[in-house]
Amino acid sequence: MSGLLDQLINSDQPLAVIRRGDAIEVMTGLVRDVASTANIPLGDRPTLALVPFRQVTERGFEAYDDGAPLRVLQVTDQATIQPSEALAKLPTKVPGIDNRGFDIADQSYAQMVKDLISQQIGRGEGANFVLHRAFTGQIEGATPRQAVLAYLAALLRGEQGSYWTYAVQLGDVALAGASPERHLTIKDGLVTMNPISGTYRHPAGGPEVDSMLSFLTDAKEVDELFMVVDEELKLMATVCPSGGRVIGPFLKPMSRVTHTEYLLEGRSDLDPREVLRQTMFAPTVTGAPMANACRVIKKLEGRGRGYYAGTMVLFEPRPSGGHNLDAPILIRTAYVDPAGQVKVPAGATLVRNSDPMSEVAETATKAAGVLAAIGAIPGEPSEAAAITSSQAVASDPRVKQTLDFRNERLSPFWLQDNLAIGQPLSGRLITVVDAEDGFSQMLAHQLRRLGARVQVVGWDAMGSSVEQAGLLVAGPGPGDPDSDEPRIQALRAAISARLESGRPLLAVCLSHQILCRLLGLDLRALARPRQGEQLTDNIFGISATLGYYNSFTAAAPLVTPSGLELARRAGTDEVIALRGPTFASLQGHPESALSTNGTELLGYLVAAR
Numbered sequence: 001m002s003g004l005l006d007q008l009i010n011s012d013q014p015l016a017v018i019r020r021g022d023a024i025e026v027m028t029g030l031v032r033d034v035a036s037t038a039n040i041p042l043g044d045r046p047t048l049a050l051v052p053f054r055q056v057t058e059r060g061f062e063a064y065d066d067g068a069p070l071r072v073l074q075v076t077d078q079a080t081i082q083p084s085e086a087l088a089k090l091p092t093k094v095p096g097i098d099n100r101g102f103d104i105a106d107q108s109y110a111q112m113v114k115d116l117i118s119q120q121i122g123r124g125e126g127a128n129f130v131l132h133r134a135f136t137g138q139i140e141g142a143t144p145r146q147a148v149l150a151y152l153a154a155l156l157r158g159e160q161g162s163y164w165t166y167a168v169q170l171g172d173v174a175l176a177g178a179s180p181e182r183h184l185t186i187k188d189g190l191v192t193m194n195p196i197s198g199t200y201r202h203p204a205g206g207p208e209v210d211s212m213l214s215f216l217t218d219a220k221e222v223d224e225l226f227m228v229v230d231e232e233l234k235l236m237a238t239v240c241p242s243g244g245r246v247i248g249p250f251l252k253p254m255s256r257v258t259h260t261e262y263l264l265e266g267r268s269d270l271d272p273r274e275v276l277r278q279t280m281f282a283p284t285v286t287g288a289p290m291a292n293a294c295r296v297i298k299k300l301e302g303r304g305r306g307y308y309a310g311t312m313v314l315f316e317p318r319p320s321g322g323h324n325l326d327a328p329i330l331i332r333t334a335y336v337d338p339a340g341q342v343k344v345p346a347g348a349t350l351v352r353n354s355d356p357m358s359e360v361a362e363t364a365t366k367a368a369g370v371l372a373a374i375g376a377i378p379g380e381p382s383e384a385a386a387i388t389s390s391q392a393v394a395s396d397p398r399v400k401q402t403l404d405f406r407n408e409r410l411s412p413f414w415l416q417d418n419l420a421i422g423q424p425l426s427g428r429l430i431t432v433v434d435a436e437d438g439f440s441q442m443l444a445h446q447l448r449r450l451g452a453r454v455q456v457v458g459w460d461a462m463g464s465s466v467e468q469a470g471l472l473v474a475g476p477g478p479g480d481p482d483s484d485e486p487r488i489q490a491l492r493a494a495i496s497a498r499l500e501s502g503r504p505l506l507a508v509c510l511s512h513q514i515l516c517r518l519l520g521l522d523l524r525a526l527a528r529p530r531q532g533e534q535l536t537d538n539i540f541g542i543s544a545t546l547g548y549y550n551s552f553t554a555a556a557p558l559v560t561p562s563g564l565e566l567a568r569r570a571g572t573d574e575v576i577a578l579r580g581p582t583f584a585s586l587q588g589h590p591e592s593a594l595s596t597n598g599t600e601l602l603g604y605l606v607a608a609r
Contacts, residue, residue, distance in 0.1 A: 022083075029045075034072055037058060040313075047074055049312070064305070113354055122525065130347045136341060136342065184275065184276065195228040216403055220355075254390075476589060507585035539567045554575035
């Protein structure tokens with residue numbers, strides 16, 4: 001059974017060796033480059049695609065164009081073998097590496113973190129962002145194929161908690177890695193995504209219960225995971241008519257770190273290539289909202305990402321027709337170019353309360369498993385045992401209980417499949433304006449479940465839909481509500497026209513702020529952004545627990561204008577909601593997974609308009 005691997009080790013034929021679950025798959029075939037995900041050829045044999053980060057432009061997002069190709073392997077020959085068979089064949093000597101180190105020094109990366117928090121998160125440009133740096137070096141005395149196969153052997157021995165472990169060489173692209181994170185799977189129409197965020201760095205003596213409990217109750221780590229759950233729910237709401245259901249949380253043990261994770265599930269009858277296109281790429285490697293996060297990445301990183309943060313996708317034909325799909329995120333991966341330069345990129349999710357030097361350490365720790373495999377840092381003899389130790393810690397009753405308690409903060413709407421809710425909006429015609437934030441898709445899904453007929457239109461394609469909408473929902477988005485950028489101007493014009501016409505309007509987050517300004521209220525930047533916070537307030541007599549993603553707030557005036565009712569955060573002048581005869585608005589996000597009674601509040605406010 002290992003004959004195909006023997007053949008490929010010492011040849012220049014296309015090569016893919018992948019561990020998924022308990023078995024290893026060996027593949028070869030024909031290589032071609034295609035322009036877009038829609039052009040990936042599918043047939044009666046599997047197809048493997050390497051999708052670089054720059055393909056995110058297919059969604060209309062910005063990316064630095066480094067020319068990395070969307071490379072496809074049309075499989076003509078494959079075999080399945082056991083890991084022990086593979087390890088008996090793979091090279092054991094890892095080539096030496098010279099001129100090694102991170103391309104961005106620790107202090108420089110820490111300064112990038114500080115600047116991003118103040119200039120991007122502090123100015124409402126997003127809730128979180130992922131910036132990467134890369135460990136680089138020059139390998140000695142080995143070809144790229146020899147190097148990545150040796151790295152694969154080391155990873156198979158030392159990193160046992162990965163989703164996929166792999167070595168691939170397709171033409172001049174060679175890589176090896178152990179990715180912990182599934183981006184997307186589709187099996188018989190069931191779509192699964194796997195947001196992973198929050199990183200417990202194992203102490204020198206190995207994982208332990210007390211430090212794990214400290215990690216699980218750390219506000220920054222908890223909020224980081226909840227934010228990416230919200231972001232991936234936006235993607236699920238886009239490709240799955242019934243939205244997504246949240247399953248978990250779980251712990252994801254690796255050799256040097258343990259992550260927290262959820263699973264999201266929904267059903268879709270779209271072509272798997274279209275699902276892939278609409279979900280590029282995971283917010284865990286970009287930030288949120290994704291469109292603006294991609295702009296910030298392009299500006300601040302100033303260089304291409306290659307395949308880092310992209311995905312490797314295996315399409316497999318189904319006996320009943322169509323194709324299943326399995327795709328890990330390309331992180332924790334080493335790339336070897338034809339000249340022998342090796343690169344291991346690693347990033348950190350930066351949020352409002354990130355500690356710069358802690359984020360520096362996180363990038364190094366995330367890369368450590370791969371760096372040990374490539375011989376850049378010493379391996380630890382206890383790496384395999386660390387997985388077992390992490391699993392033992394995870395099974396501790398206090399750890400399990402603390403992890404499970406997280407769901408008490410999440411909305412039953414997203415946790416429970418087919419949750420019984422009323423339909424107070426039955427027959428209502430609603431247009432949701434997407435202000436460049438996928439939360440609009442989650443709002444639309446909630447409104448449909450409440451009985452409404454809903455369409456979503458982009459801010460730049462509103463046209464006559466603003467006038468024709470029975471109810472207009474002006475959605476959330478990034479940015480300064482007082483800026484003159486085209487998106488803000490378009491929202492301002494649409495909300496103003498709605499006010500003048502007297503037709504029903506609901507405004508959320510950014511649009512709430514714009515509405516407040518049009519009604520004569522002052523706006524200001526918050527001293528401490530509320531990106532990803534969960535807060536409970538009294539909103540028009542309802543105790544509302546909502547997720548907040550705002551860096552600006554409207555300020556309550558000394559005298560409330562006639563015909564306007566304001567809801568204020570207790571002890572502050574922050575306007576968290578308002579309503580008038582034909583309009584209402586919310587600073588918080590009723591659609592967020594953090595909004596435990598957001599669906600009920602949304603139905604109440606819309607039904608009254």
